[in-house]
Amino acid sequence: MAHGPATSSFKNPVVNWLDQRLPIFTMIQKEYGVFPTPRNFNYFWNFGAIAMIMLVTMIVSGIVLAMHYTPNTNLAFNSVERIMRDVNFGWLIRYIHMNGASFFFIAVYIHIFRGLYYGSYKKPRELLWMVGVVIFLLMMATAFMGYVLPWGQMSFWGATVITNLFSALPLVGQDIVTLLWGGFSVDNPTLNRFFALHYLLPFVIAAVVFLHVAALHVTGSNNPLGVEPKGPQDTLPFHPYYTVKDSFGTVVYLAIFAAFVFYAPNFFGEPDNYIQANPMVTPPHIVPEWYFLPYYAILRSITFDISIPFTGLKLIEAKLGGVIAMFGSIAILFILPWLDTSPVRSARFRPIFKKGILAFLVAFFLLMYVGAQTADAAWHLGGLEIPLVYVGQLATLVYFGFFLSLPFVGLIEKPLPLPASIAKPVLGGGASAAGATAKPMEKA
Amino acid sequence: MADTTQTAGHGPGSGSHSGGDPSRRDFIYLAAAATGVVGAAVTVWPFIDSLNPAADTLALASTDVDLAPVQVGQSITVTWRGKPVFIRHRTPEEIKSATDVNVSELRDPQKDADRAKKPEWLVVVGICTHLGCIPLGQKNSDPRGEYGGWFCPCHGSVYDTSGRIRKGPAPRNLEVPGYAFKTDTSIRIG
16 A cells, blocks of 8 residues: 555545545546446447446335335235335335336346356456356345245245245255244244345345456456457547446336336236235245246256166155256356356357357246246147146256356367457458557457 | 474474474464354354244144034144144045055155044145145145145145145155144144
8 A cells, every 4th residue: 555645636626635535536537437448349238237227226216115114924015005005106116126126137137148148257257257146146035035025925935935945955954944934934034034134135235246346347348259458449448438338228228117117017027916925825826036937947847856777766856956956057157167168258259159058048038938837837739738847847958058068169169260359350451540559450 | 183283383483482382382273263163153153043933933833723523524724833734534435545555655655544643633734845835625626636635736746635745746745743632522733
């Protein structure tokens, strides 16, 4: 640390005085003003900023809702209805929070897919990627607990099914479930602790997002070509170029969000959650929120015990197998940077990977569809009946197959020729126009 | 422990301390660290245990049920620890089909006699052992699955007239709670 006031040269004397003692303005200038950013971003690069805006939206709307909500099994459902009917603009704030969760997940899913497609998880951005997976996990935990709070039928039974997943663990499973519940079923203690954690976790997410952005500003952003910037001719200052582009994308996104809030506020919801929780009656069809459906489908796809062949020794019961597969489908993201052995980042230059990731995308949506159907549903093609559980198993295979084949794809794939630099394909052969200070570029 | 002290003794600076014997220093490190770990565990435990069922939750742990009004073939559902308990007054046919099973073929092998204290009364916790849904079958109009017991609509588990798992994803039979007959027609669960 340097001693004495920093040498700040802002025109405004108050800003200057502050900055000499706490250089936040210098930092903002460095990280969001002149910060060198690849010049070739497409609109996929909006979604980090959009996810950040959604996080803020959720925290602001959530704090106001918490001022009207009562976390007690006898009062919770009615307090939510009171927010909807009696609290000034309560309907608006709750619909923002409800649909905000969905739009947060939409933004984050696109953001993650962007990272997958353009190889943003590769060296030197492995830790940046892993911190992102932690954010995703925290988001899932927060969303799950938030969905319990209105204490409707889906809240209650969703909580029952998901907490019961832990009972699949050998030996300690049932004790862990009792510990999670604070009783012998999902009940008032469960609701209370879920509310406390649902309030806490978003701030933990905000802290981890800070780490995510800090790590991003060490390595700099990836870009659609997956080629590192080689000099100033390849970058633009973040402001005004990307502040404007991010603002534009965010406004479009928020317009779509607003359309749902005002015109289809229950589109993503389940009607059963407007029935108060009843521990004595299970709804005929329990479905999680849409953003959990692919993982729910993976859970249900493991319908078989895993045994040692010919001995009949049961290694993993179907129930535990499903739980392992479901958590494994997220955990595999942590080791993705080391599974992918190809030095080329962007799928644009990776013919096999490109097909693989599109198959993965199809499998993901297929799992989402299967997860929304009943366990015994089937497709009828002519006289043929295809149980959806088989479709889910096939899609689960593609999901894991995509990741597990990456080490081999990296070996056998012949990538297309990479451009020499980001500026090169933009400006054609004579790239000298890229700025007087530009380093001379190598000829491709 | 003696091995580590020997190696540690060769580390830079370790010989320069007065008192010389490095094993005493290592012992203090280890003792301090061990005390710290125990102290941390003792401090953390009350916070974790506070999440376990509280005394008032545990106090509601037993329920008395009068069975006299339940006719043969009827079922009732009572609440015990916030969970539904199924009590079925089984018909002779239901008892027969429960006892006529080759136990070794079951996923969770258990004799009917080990599950029902009196053969005409079956008492089980009405929670599917798969993921905690409540199976159907308490009303005569409910689907009961092909073994005449209960059918879970969530993921399709089928239980027989002894509450044993016969088909579907659930790993275990419906749990039999601890209960005792106080008189011939009344029980205490829990």
